[in-house]
Amino acid sequence: MDLTVRYWSPTHNEVWVSYYSSLMFGHAEGKTVASKIMTQFKEDNLPIEKLCTLVRDGPNVNKTIFTTLEKSIKEECPEFPGFVDLGSCILHTVHNAFGKGLEKLPLNIDQLCLDVHALLKHSAAGRADYEKLQFQLDIDAHQFQQHTQVRWLSLGPAITRILEQWDALLIFVKYLGENPKLHQKV
Numbered sequence: 001m002d003l004t005v006r007y008w009s010p011t012h013n014e015v016w017v018s019y020y021s022s023l024m025f026g027h028a029e030g031k032t033v034a035s036k037i038m039t040q041f042k043e044d045n046l047p048i049e050k051l052c053t054l055v056r057d058g059p060n061v062n063k064t065i066f067t068t069l070e071k072s073i074k075e076e077c078p079e080f081p082g083f084v085d086l087g088s089c090i091l092h093t094v095h096n097a098f099g100k101g102l103e104k105l106p107l108n109i110d111q112l113c114l115d116v117h118a119l120l121k122h123s124a125a126g127r128a129d130y131e132k133l134q135f136q137l138d139i140d141a142h143q144f145q146q147h148t149q150v151r152w153l154s155l156g157p158a159i160t161r162i163l164e165q166w167d168a169l170l171i172f173v174k175y176l177g178e179n180p181k182l183h184q185k186v
Helices: 030-043 060-076 091-103 109-121 124-136 152-164 166-178 180-185
Strands: 002-009 014-022
Touching (some): 030 060, 109 124, 124 166, 152 166
Antiparallel strands (some): 002 014
């Protein structure tokens, strides 16, 4: 388990997130995890009374970590007001909902982004031809963004780049279709 700390940096006048520590468990119950986290805090003299919250994934064992750790800190520091409960991490839920939404579209957007990126990724000659076309059309000479299916946030930049390059992309794909020898190289 990796622990990070998010804190206000008066030096930089902004919130910073820093790696704090890694704890190794294998399989462990929530109370064991909370105990090891508390031990780490004590060993490092972390000012536990200043902690505000514990961000976590959704499984119930993490609720146990939250409540057990909060109780341990209150025992050590009676002035500790308790964690602000922000709930569990919603990214998994958002990711799944986003994927379901994409399935409803008439076009496989994921695959389009992957295909467009792959079209020029392995062909220096194809990239050179495409750059010439961009210049001729007075389109910014940008490369296509790589989209990774497991990182849905990469989809937005990939689609934005495709839309920016749409006119050149249509001409280029048509050019490849009319020149089968070139298609084999790209």
